[in-house]
Amino acid sequence: xxxxxxxxxxxxxxxxxxxxxxxxxxxxxxxxxxxxxxxxxxxxxxxxxxxxxxxxxxxxxxxxxxxxxxxxxxxxxxxxxxxxxxxxxxxxxxxxxxxxxxxxxxxxxxxxxxxxxxxxxxxxxxxxxxxxxxxxxxxxxxxxxxxxxxxxxxxxxxxxxxxxxxxxxxxxxxxxxxxxxxxxxxxxxxxxxxxxxxxxxxxxxxxxxxxxxxxxxxxxxxxxxxxxxxxxxxxxxxxxxxxxxxxxxxxx
Amino acid sequence: xxxxxxxxxxxxxxxxxxxxxxxxxxxxxxxxxxxxxxxxxxxxxxxxxxxxxxxxxxxxxxxxxxxxxxxxxxxxxxxxxxxxxxxxxxxxxxxxxxxxxxxxxxxxxxxxxxxxxxxxxxxxxxxxxxxxxxxxxxxxxxxxxxxxxxxxxxxxxxxxxxxxxxxxxxxxxxxxxxxxxxxxxxxxxxxxxxxxxxxxxxxxxxxxxxxxxxxxxxxxxxxxxxxxxxxxxxxxxxxxxxxxxxxxxxxxxxxxxxxxxxxxxxxxxxxxxxxxxxxxxxxxxxxxxxxxxxxxxxxxxxxx
Numbered sequence: 241x242x243x244x245x246x247x248x249x250x251x252x253x254x255x256x257x258x259x260x261x262x263x264x265x266x267x268x269x270x271x272x273x274x275x276x277x278x279x280x281x282x283x284x285x286x287x288x289x290x291x292x293x294x295x296x297x298x299x300x301x302x303x304x305x306x307x308x309x310x311x312x313x314x315x316x317x318x319x320x321x322x323x324x325x326x327x328x329x330x331x332x333x334x335x336x337x338x339x340x341x342x343x344x345x346x347x348x349x350x351x352x353x354x355x356x357x358x359x360x361x362x363x364x365x366x367x368x369x370x371x372x373x374x375x376x377x378x379x380x381x382x383x384x385x386x387x388x389x390x391x392x393x394x395x396x397x398x399x400x401x402x403x404x405x406x407x408x409x410x411x412x413x414x415x416x417x418x419x420x421x422x423x424x425x426x427x428x429x430x431x432x433x434x435x436x437x438x439x440x441x442x443x444x445x446x447x448x449x450x451x452x453x454x455x456x457x458x459x460x461x462x463x464x465x466x467x468x469x470x471x472x473x474x475x476x477x478x479x480x481x482x483x484x485x486x487x488x489x490x491x492x
Numbered sequence: 493x494x495x496x497x498x499x500x501x502x503x504x505x506x507x508x509x510x511x512x513x514x515x516x517x518x519x520x521x522x523x524x525x526x527x528x529x530x531x532x533x534x535x536x537x538x539x540x541x542x543x544x545x546x547x548x549x550x551x552x553x554x555x556x557x558x559x560x561x562x563x564x565x566x567x568x569x570x571x572x573x574x575x576x577x578x579x580x581x582x583x584x585x586x587x588x589x590x591x592x593x594x595x596x597x598x599x600x601x602x603x604x605x606x607x608x609x610x611x612x613x614x615x616x617x618x619x620x621x622x623x624x625x626x627x628x629x630x631x632x633x634x635x636x637x638x639x640x641x642x643x644x645x646x647x648x649x650x651x652x653x654x655x656x657x658x659x660x661x662x663x664x665x666x667x668x669x670x671x672x673x674x675x676x677x678x679x680x681x682x683x684x685x686x687x688x689x690x691x692x693x694x695x696x697x698x699x700x701x702x703x704x705x706x707x708x709x710x711x712x713x714x715x716x717x718x719x720x721x722x723x724x725x726x727x728x729x730x731x732x733x734x735x736x737x738x739x740x741x742x743x744x745x746x747x748x749x750x751x752x753x754x755x756x757x758x759x760x761x762x763x764x765x766x767x768x769x770x771x772x773x774x775x776x777x778x779x780x781x782x783x784x785x786x787x788x789x790x791x792x793x794x795x796x
Contacts, residue, residue: 241524241525243525243764243765281762281763286554287554287557287558287559287709287710287758287762288554288559288761288762289761289762328525328764441549441550442549442550442551442552442553443552444552444559444561444761445760445761445762445764447522447523447524447764448518448522449516449517449518449522449523449760449761450515450516450552450561450563450761451537451546451551451563451566452551452552452561452563453549453551453552454546454547454548454549454551454563454566455549456548456549460545461545462545462546462549462566467522481548481549482549483549483550483701
């Protein structure tokens with residue numbers, strides 16, 4: 241885990257209202273694994289840091305994906321090249337790609353695409369055939385950057401690709417990794433109980449101390465999205481008890 | 493010249509005036525980036541006799557210059573604390589106070605008795621101020637007789653230092669402070685979080701599942717400085733100031749207001765090294781002002 245003041249080095253748009261920001265953070269870039277996140281703070285800015293899955297990493301930089309949904313993200317989008325944000329990470333437990341498998345489906349809805357480029361990188365390194373499955377409400381909300389040996393797109397309104405949910409559009413595979421609104425992940429859990437899913441929660445510290453990011457478990461009790469998660473085996477999460485916060489949620 | 497920042501608080505000799513506040517430092521094993529040389533002591537996450545699951549999510553929400561939390565004192569219970577954490581604490585070079593809780597005065601006493609004499613446990617902070625439990629917590633803290641009864645129940649079961657963490661949700665904190673001082677408390681921690689609420693304008697209901705939560709962070713600092721000051725004027729035992737300290741200047745406000753030491757809480761969520769930054773800033777201030785020790789720092793504590 242590293243704490244570093246990271247200058248903004250890159251910004252590009254990848255969908256309507258959706259942006260990739262790149263930060264120079266060599267230690268985090270060299271150690272982050274797919275599904276892990278960074279907690280980013282701004283001074284001056286909101287009190288708490290904001291958690292972001294690492295989208296890509298390499299060449300001494302990390303990238304994160306965001307939409308302006310609140311004060312913190314709006315402030316990040318207003319950063320200019322060279323402006324500094326405080327990055328804490330890598331945090332959390334990422335995807336497990338050591339399981340024996342030949343094929344993997346990376347299934348994402350909306351901003352849930354955030355951990356998938358890194359997942360594609362790590363899956364390829366593990367010798368897996370990668371199917372990229374990405375959905376959004378409409379064509380212009382689909383992330384324009386894709387990875388993998390096969391790409392399947394889906395939209396709720398049928399304006400591009402498969403007309404319907406990303407869970408319905410996805411093929412089966414030896415491994416399924418999913419990220420998106422919790423309602424989408426609950427649907428993924430029904431179809432693939434063994435899928436590895438990265439959940440969304442409000443988060444305080446990101447390091448396991450505050451217990452704010454409680455994830456309800458099917459075996460009872462809670463654990464911490466920031467520490468035991470954010471990646472869970474889908475059937476381990478008590479989905480009806482896990483709120484979905486994202487106002488930009490795509491339907492599941 | 494390096495100023496001497498050591499203090500004695502309620503039966504404990506501390507190497508500095510900055511402690512980690514309960515609920516913001518876990519059991520001391522979860523904040524890897526803190527330079528621990530600066531940590532004067534730690535108050536553990538609040539513990540009950542039995543394990544507690546805590547409240548359903550959502551548990552936290554950010555508010556202007558602060559955050560609301562309703563964790564509900566999630567914890568493993570006293571037996572697991574003795575087994576899993578106390579052995580680690582024994583090896584550390586700063587004291588650990590255990591924040592103890594109960595649904596009745598006798599449960600508080602029972603928790604203290606179980607922990608008394610366990611190597612690694614240096615003392616207790618009685619939590620009569622948690623706003624996020626259905627039974628006990630804050631309800632003991634806003635009645636002077638109940639507050640005194642809980643303090644006595646713990647005092648009878650241990651010779652270790654006993655601190656009492658006060659709630660701000662009272663009309664006169666001095667009344668509660670005097671009641672627990674009379675019941676045998678060695679020091680006071682002032683204050684716990686303020687009860688607050690935030691509404692979700694999509695769902696038309698509270699954003700926290702517990703409906704209300706405890707407000708912490710810079711938003712409460714002036715309120716906390718005032719209440720810590722009021723408590724310090726009411727009693728002869730030391731007061732440990734807590735509430736929204738982010739920087740050394742904030743901690744110094746509490747010290748000048750009459751506190752012997754401070755606890756840093758929410759700041760650690762934002763800056764894992766906040767405690768060391770606050771400690772170092774106090775040392776720098778003392779050196780710049782020419783104070784050799786914290787005893788020389790002027791206090792504003794009129795006794796009228």
